[in-house]
Amino acid sequence: MTEQVQTGHLSGLATDPVVVEADRGRGAARGIFEALWDLLTSMRFSLFVILAMAALGLVGTLVIQAPVGVASDATAKADWLAGVRPRYGGWTDIFDRLQFFSIFGSIWFRGLTAFLTISLLACMVQRAPGLWRTATKPRVTVGDGFFAHARERDTIVVRGEAAELTGRVVGVLRKHHYRVLLDDDGAVNLYGDRFRWAPFGSLIGHLAIVVIFAGVMAGSLFGFRDDSFMIAEGSTALVPTGEGLSVKLISFEDAYYTDTGAPSDYASDLVVLQDGRDVARHTARVNDPLRYGDLSFYQSFYGPAAVMSVTETDGRVLFTDGVPLAWETKDDGRRVGTFTIPSKDITVWVVGTWGGTDPLVKPGQMRVETYRASTGDPIEQLTIDQGVATAVSGLNFTFDREIQYTGLSVSRDPGTILVWIGSILLIAGFTIGFMLPHRRIWGRLVLRPNGVGTLSVATPGRVTHDVDRAFTDLVTDLRAACAAPTAI
């Protein structure tokens, strides 16, 4: 006995109460492609894929994730693993082997995402034609079994003339915002529905996920990103996109609330230069990035910087600039920065003080450490006083004063627009799909020659509170309309 008039599981994605997966193509020798297709379009399978995705996400929240870049650098990775070993003990190597420390770049996550994408596309391809047929070419005539067994059904005794009664029934359905289709095969068959396009909302919601994935993909393929773009006050730094663009930091301000000491503002006054020419100026704040063309500059971090100058013994200037002390030494927490003097094959590390009790570098001093750039061999280390030119490895080093530097994230992401389009489709699609369920009702009007007969009406699927209420209201109105005095 069929309660479902529609065939297969074609008429809805998540909103349709029909489950049809078990009874297809069994027994017959199925090709591997067919089996794969069945798997990919199976609701049960997608359930497990989503669950697995959630499980990976859970791993990502519970297990500390290694910072970006650590995985590709063997020494950095060993250091990092040593850092988390006390916490995870013997599990450290197992987790590492399983790629749990960078779960969102892991083979599991990539594979699952690929699988999910293919599965989403397969489901849409498989379900769309059915949705289209249901919306555009619904069956108007259904068997008697449906009227006898649908969970939501009713029969009204009517008296009168077929055309007249049909007109009234159609009128009531239209008043309830149903579209009505008729078919006369001796009896009058009626089909009415509301929100016939709404099931496509769910389809669009699923499509939106693929659109978002496409945006993420476009961003990682064609985007540009530098999360540690640092400029000292008064300095200019070249944006590493190879487009002749540079950014100058006029000043950096960090402000604090006087009563709580909590930070209130971080602001970098920035000028954008194209081939040395000023083209834009903006004070970048945490919630207010600098945008120039398709590049965005976000206030990300900040810290102290040392204005250093290096001259030859004859007074020729080799280097003069603010050096961001952007790193911290691991054992003693001193701030350090670096620059190179290519013409002398020298790399310089500038080390700041950790405070008044620092025996090596006192406040008002900087320690200068020089290394051979090509080999990494140390040349000389010396602590120098502020404002005093001091000879280190045959060059005169001066620490002029301490200033601040700003750390910016620079990004260009052509995929973002796709992500936002996908996001809007996602919310709109699922909202429409869920809030406006496709309501369908079938009716059959049978009159005997004496003008007395029955109007059977039924609606398919699960009975819910609001479906029941809507159906009851509709039947009440139909009863009233058919019983109206002129019908006799």
Next chain:
Amino acid sequence: MEKMSYYSFVAAAIAVGLAFVLYLMHVLSGLRAARMQSAGTGTTTGTLGLFMGSRTATFGRYGSILGWLGFAFLTAWLVFRTIATGHGPFANMYEFSVAFAWGILGVYYWFERGYQQRVLGLLVLPIALGLMLYAATIPATIEPLVPALQNNLLLTVHVAVAIVAYGAFAIAFGAALLFLLQPSGPRWGLPKPAVLDEIGYKAVVIGFPFMAAVLVLGALWADVAWGRYWGWDPKETASLVTWLIYATYLHARVVRGWTGRRAAVLLLIGFAATLFTYFGNYFFSGLHSYGGLG
């Protein structure tokens, strides 16, 4: 305004507390009447919910009135606190906890109007009350916003949407719990499993798109403030996991063998994930950590 918001909060806590007592009496009296009736005639429940004796109905009615009053006071709290701070009151754990209670009550009363299942209220009112009592124990001072939160529009919308989603998930949790209490058909005059299944689904159908909007608005904000729309920050990830669990539920509900019990269990897991996401600010070290007690 801060004073007014405080009074509203206290009034709301008292109203919800009293409402809870009345719901308890309502349900106890209803269950007893149902038992006596089933002993006599063999019928157990009305079509929707408890068998209604006159005393039962009175308890229920006054319970609902007090609950509504509690919701109204919390709404007043929201308004006063918004005026006092200049943004939606969602900037620290105190504000967020009270707002969460508001969301739960709001969604619950939306469902009570349609379904009249006060047994469900007996389960979710304590959650709201617990959140309010918890809020009463943590500092309620209004503090100026740290730079990352200085976006009044997105702060207000992002979290307001989250509260509705969380509220809906709390209702679904209550319905699932009552569903699982009756493994073999209707019992004790509790709401029928079919009705509970429907309430759970309806709540998720509200919560799921709202949670999607939370993720999207969060991504939008992250893009403005941090320069990327997604960074696998623990709170971001936890929200996504929550959303995925409800996505699983929506699929489970139409897969043979997963309807009913398993789907209800997914709703319990989903709410656990919701709470995990919500309290995550305490133990996540990520970018959302400012939302703590500070």
